[in-house]
Amino acid sequence: xxxxQGEITGEIPILKTVETMPVAPDAVNMDxxxxxxxxxxxQRGCNDIAAVKVHNAAEAFTRFRENQ
Numbered sequence: 278x279x280x281x282q283g284e285i286t287g288e289i290p291i292l293k294t295v296e297t298m299p300v301a302p303d304a305v306n307m308d309x310x311x312x313x314x315x316x317x318x319x320q321r322g323c324n325d326i327a328a329v330k331v332h333n334a335a336e337a338f339t340r341f342r343e344n345q
Contacts, residue, residue, distance in 0.1 A: 303309040310318070325331055 300306075307315060
């Protein structure tokens with residue numbers, strides 16, 4: 278399919294997709310965060326765990342799939 282589309286359009290489809298992918302905001306892009314920012318984010322996560330503000334990932338994904 279990609280080969281046929283490439284022949285028809287003259288472009289490689291995957292490259293266009295990569296170019297148009299959204300860029301992660303700096304707030305979650307570790308390449309653009311300071312060391313202090315990374316530590317603060319990790320600390321917030323640890324605080325959430327200590328305060329039991331977390332959900333079981335398997336259960337969360339199951340609920341997500343059920344609501345699709």
